[in-house]
Amino acid sequence: MGIIKLIIIVLIVWLGISVWRKFRKTTDNNxxxxxxxxxxxxxxxxxxxxxxxxxxxDGKVYCSKSCL
Known part of the structure; x- marks a missing residue:
């Protein structure tokens, strides 16, 4: 029973870190x-x-209408 608890805890921590990284990445992009x-x-x-x-x-680049 101990190994199952350890696996569940590791999965919960991994999921939390994944969600945190995704949230942090979207806020950094904004x-x-x-x-x-x-x-x-x-x-x-x-x-x-x-x-x-x-x-x-005509294949040329202009910055404004006055240069055009």
Whole structure:
């Protein structure tokens, strides 16, 4: 009967640690999410901007409508 109690205790501890790590990982991801977008250089003024904010036209990259 002693070995069964030990196995149950080990499983409970393992489960607790797994849940704690998963919770900690999700809260860490919510606190800081680094930008993963590629930086592009404007064809006119050479300013670097994130790819999702760039204006693409005729194969060239522009940072704003004024550079376009």
């Amino acid at each position: 606190l800081s999410q680094p930008s993963t977008s590629k930086m592009l250089s404007c064809s006119v003024c050479k300013t670097h901007i994130p790819e999702n904010e760039a204006i693409l036209q």
